[in-house]
Amino acid sequence: MDKLPREFYLRDTLTVARELLGKLLVCHTGKERLVCRIAETEAYIAANDKACHAYQYHRTKRNEVMFAQGGTAYIYQIYGMYFCLNLVTEPKGEPCAVLIRGMQPVEGTDVLSRNRFGVPFDDLSPAQRKNFLNGPGKVCRALRLTREQNGADLTGNMLHVADAPAPDRINVGTRIGIDYAEEARDFPWRFWI
């Protein structure tokens, strides 16, 4: 599989968020290789986006790795019990990122299912299959991504994105769960297949 190079991530965040759709997220954390097609993303951009953890370049312990160069994993804990995976974009010092909100399983489906439900995919109910990886917390749970992988280099072997054909058509809408972000609530920065 063709690993996307550093340069892919060093570009404009909205472009990266759109182009990640259809690409393959490859995770080598455990024994088996896990591969999923990226199906939903959101862009977070430092300069003018009140929903971004690094809004106006505000730097804290939590968002520290957003200040690394593009092609770095930013994983943070939310609501005490879930994690969210972001891919840092743009050159070093521009603390922007793309949140991975949803995926479709491609390889290692039973491992993904066991990570999430403790049973193989065949044992899941229709509802569980329908909502298998359609949320950022579910993505991290299925891939076993936690704060331990925060700061991982996406040009390394543990976690990377492989090239794949772009989807025919993408959908655009507002981002989820950022009602506090005033005017940024309405930015059309969510993309999905």
Added chain:
DNA sequence: CTTCAGATGCTCT
């Protein structure tokens, strides 16, 4: 299909 409450702990002020 929808809404709703509760879980749970870290981070920032």
Added chain:
DNA sequence: GAGCATCTGAAGA
């Protein structure tokens, strides 16, 4: 101490 880039199961329409 408040709030959070969420998820689940239960209950209602």
